[in-house]
Amino acid sequence: MTEHQQTIKKAPKGRSLWQDGLRRLVRRKLAMVCLVVVVLYFLLAGFLYVAEFFDWQVGPIRWAEEVGESYQPPSSNSIFGTDIFGQSVLRKTLYGTKISITVALCASFISIAIGVPLGAIAGYFRGFVDEIIVWIYSTLSSIPYILLILAFAVVLRDKTLFGHKLAGITSVYLAIGLTSWVGICRLVRGEIIKHKEREYVLAARSYGCSTRRIIFQHLIPNVFHIVIIDFSLRFVAFIHAEVILSFLGLGEADRPSWGAMINDARIELSRGVWWQMVAATLAIFFISLALNIFGDALRDSLDPKLRVQ
Amino acid sequence: MRDFKIIAGVTVLAAVLVLAGCKGKESDEESGEMVLHHVLPTKIKSLDPVSMRDVYSASVSGQFFETLYEYHFLKRPYVLKPLLAEDMPEVSEDRLTYTVRIKKGVLYQDDVCFEGGRGRELKAGDFVYGVKRVANIKNISENWSLFDNRIVGLDEFREYTKTCEKAEDVDYSRPIKGLQTPDDYTLVIRLKKPWPQMVGTALADRVTAPVAREAVDYYGKDIISHPVGTGPYMLKEWRRGSFIELVRNPNFRGEAYPNEGEPGDSEAGLLDDAGKTMPFTDKVIWTIVEETQPAWLMFMQGKIDTSPIYKDNYNEVFSQGTELSEKMKQLGIKLEIFDDPSTFWVGFNMDDPVLGKNKPLRLAINRAIDREKFIELFFNGRHKVAHGFVAPLMDSYDPSINDRGYARYDPDEGRRLVKEAEQIYGGKLPELKLAVPGTDTFGRQMGQFLKRQLNDAGLDVDVQYMDWPTYQEKISTSSAQMFFSGVSASISDAEDFLGLFYGPNKAPGSNKFNYSNPEYDSLYDEATIMNDGDERRAIYRKMEIMVLKDCPAAFLNHRVAFALRHEWYKNYKPHAFAYGVSKYRRIDMKKRAEYKELLKKVK
8 A cells, every 4th residue: 555545545534515514503502402492393293293193182183172161361271271262272372383384394395396496497597598587586576475475375265276175274385385486596596607617517517417417416406505594594484474374364264373363362352361362472483583593503504604793 | 057947946846746745634623524434344345226235335325325215213113204205105095006206306416427417306217217227137136036026017127138138238218017107206106916015125225216327327337336326425435445435415405303203312312403404424434444453443542433342342341231331431432232133144055955955954053053152252142042033123023932942052962963964965964165254353263163063063064254245246146055144124024034035035136045935935925915913923923933944044143232432423323224324423523522632531
């Protein structure tokens, strides 16, 4: 073995972008606490799906059960009191997690599924294709966001897709997802423009790789950290959008959601019933805060150049 | 230098225009105008007598569309008096011919549809034209059921309209034997069979309000938003979903405030304006506020004159029982409680293949609803349980109906009946659809309540929440399986309620249940030509029982109205059947102006 060969063997093993980012992330204790909070919300939502599927009669699944008189204030029997029908507000709040997480998750996937390929195609091809895509998203973004979601939600309501009625949360996450891809599309387009002239892309091109392969197997994986960061920050915005739609009566009508609870509580406040408002607000507050802090930390870890000092 | 002057001039002009535009809307105190401020809880779809059938459009249109007769504002029991007619009608001995003399000199409001823009004089022919428009099948009027098989020649006219391509192709000059105008001030109505209730039912209803042909010809389909009437007010602006503003009609002939009422009216200040010329106010404004809490806050801020008591404000209004709280008293707010002749129900579409053929299913739904709880939750226990559908204020109301148990809450029997219904259906019942008007919290909570109750009986229910126009269209086209609905009687006779189940009145008529029972229909035909009396009352009660047994609806509650008004809102006496009452109202401008200060003190 030559000296040169020995030097190569002893060289420390390099870390990938992801490993490096993860290392930086786990050092942030607050971000880790927030991650735990987010994971708890996700676990609760997942558990409620499983419980509903297997018909486990756990508390939040039995949210419709009467546990006391109407409008009972918080007590040891019912931590967040009861609503107009004597249902436990705590159970409704827990069940609302499932609705909110489902809507935010589905809407995120829809917006990523539309925004990422469109952004990548626009950024890679430029020219006429780019102009068309930029024109579409500029037009879409010129319409006030909430009005656009409302219009979509109203149009989608009562429509059927492959025999499935788009009622309740389905129309909500479709409305949010179909209107929220502009941000991620712009980001991905910008990143792809930066990356498309880099050596690894040129190398792939010189090897004769197809355009599809370059975009989807080389470029997108290299800009995917942007998608993840955007996902974490946008997720909370989608939860808020669901709350707003439910508040405006376009969301889930028959099952508890945080927006619907706030909508109910709004008029109940005048009779001194504050607990439903507080419960739903707290649920939204904790996940919003946790997602925002975690999203910021994720951005700083995966893309230190963007770090805000 | 010249350029500078031009630029400076333009800038100054722009600034003046901007500042002029920034000037806020004058308040009532500033303008010195006496304005009535009301709230409408929903959008209204039409202000054309042909297509109006709901109380909201009636509340507005009653101010500009007048009828031949109206109910006395103060007298109780309710009595009819002439409005556009000179006197009460002359009725022939065979009770088939009514001769009505019409007031002379009544003018329509000024409108561009008239020659020179000046409103012309009302003629007897305008009433005939109005009724013919209702009969025109192309106009798809919900009000046709009122005239069906009543007036000689009118049904034939309706048949003729079927042969026309469009509503505009109908020749309105075709004579109708039962609607004659020997001169411009005489209307002769010939009936096929006696109709003793006609004056109260039809001639005091907006559906027979005179319509100027010029207006319909000029506005065409837009006539729904361009009412041209003879009443004390006229429409100035209607922004759908926002507000409706009426202003005084300068062509209104003037009318004297009643000189007499019932005992206690004088003491209540209701005769303070006796003999004075009406209307008293310059404007009437309805703001459309679909949510209850903004409406309540507007009332408390003094921005509207009257308000119902919403369920979530009950504790704020009352200290104990029906005694107003100290705050309400300090603010000078007055409470009026009165029986409203109304009934609310969950209706079943009898043409629906699942519900219509399955009586145990309908009975199961009827047994599954806890009406006491419904009233407690949504009306603070103030309404009355509807054991039948004839409201307590009607003279044919049968108090013993409470003991018959048609409104009994019996969830066990409900579940048993569901099992029976499944046997008839041949398997598990499909999900039932319930249409609920209103997408607000109240509507949603009510829908959830009904869903929970029916779920407890073992029924799957999908509650569909919709706005008022969508809901009306759905039930008018028989496309709702079940629907939450209700009606307020427009006359003191129970015919309004009984007509809801009369076969020929099927949707789009008033029978939204599409209930059909030949025996019931023949009794209805028999009763409607009879004069008031015990015999007729007995038939009415028999008909009610027939409907309750067949169960085309689960009747829920009769409303007991609790209305609040500010001290400045004068001449307010609850009236169950009158809508054109804004002309009687007066505002004490001084008291209204003082309210802001009073509010600050109380806060």
